[in-house]
């Protein structure tokens with residue numbers, strides 16, 4: 240295992256969004272989804288070499304980069320894609336919003352399963368579209384999408400389903416049969432799926448496999464926008480480099496015309512392209528070590544959190560984001576309660592469920608243990 244993940248690196252004075260929120264305060268930041276890990280040495284080296292060249296003009300996503308994505312989809316996810324299906328973007332939140340505006344017309348409806356990463360909740364409204372929210376439900380000990388509820392949420396003017404798989408925040412990886420049910424449902428109602436799969440390289444439960452929604456059937460391929468990026472896995476969020484995979488030409492044209500003149504063309508993504516090439520070309524051993532480290536953190540956390548009376552956490556199938564049920568504590572404001580105890584978490588309300596908190600365990604075990612210790616003490620003092 241690469242023991243580098245255990246190293247505690249001081250992120251103060253680096254303008255870190257995650258750490259600066261609590262600047263000057265003794266609060267451990269376990270909120271926004273970036274990790275405290277240094278990027279893979281191969282990425283840092285590639286960036287250094289590119290910076291040394293000294294000329295940073297407009298840049299294209301070249302053949303080598305696109306081929307790396309094509310090969311990655313084939314090798315990791317048994318999905319055959321073509322380079323011309325790729326659309327490069329400065330971020331996936333941008334892509335979610337473009338998807339909403341290019342698939343549904345103003346006033347039409349977008350279905351969003353909740354709780355979910357909060358930009359999914361905002362995108363329809365920001366674009367003047369309506370949203371129909373459906374709940375993930377706990378059934379047979381796991382989070383499931385209830386197809387009957389989905390069926391009831393559909394209206395005549397529903398055009399798009401915003402899917403997050405692997406799911407942030409409940410950590411589910413949808414199985415083939417679950418995806419097939421969604422595919423059948425979408426075909427029946429002629430829906431397009433925008434499938435945000437940014438966490439697909441972060442499968443913790445090795446009995447699970449990520450299956451791209453678009454790879455399921457001809458219908459899914461022709462009616463989908465798949466979103467991915469190296470930013471979560473390789474901790475490159477500050478570079479703004481993401482891509483959509485849109486096999487259907489008309490849909491891709493609609494997507495591109497919606498972004499035109501508003502979202503920058505990819506020619507200013509030099510640094511992101513350089514990092515992505517290195518990540519996808521040489522980052523696999525590092526990713527495996529990362530997964531081993533995250534699995535260790537995850538297993539520790541599940542045990543420790545479930546050992547605190549009033550807190551409950553289900554094992555995750557993917558992501559480094561724990562979804563913790565704090566309802567038994569009956570707190571007015573769970574986020575503030577734990578902030579006062581010295582731990583900064585994301586409020587579940589932001590994702591659509593105020594009974595929960597989200598905890599980012601993409602950090603050194605040492606820091607995680609310190610945070611959990613503070614949480615346990617705060618709960619004990621409250622009791």
Ligand SMILES: Cc1ncc(COP(=O)(O)O)c(C=O)c1O
Pocket residue numbers: 272329330331332333356403407435437438468470476481
């Ligand atoms: C599901 C999901 N989509 C998108 C993003 C953000 O992507 P970007 O930074 O590329 O906008 C995140 C970040 O946490 C996420 O969890």
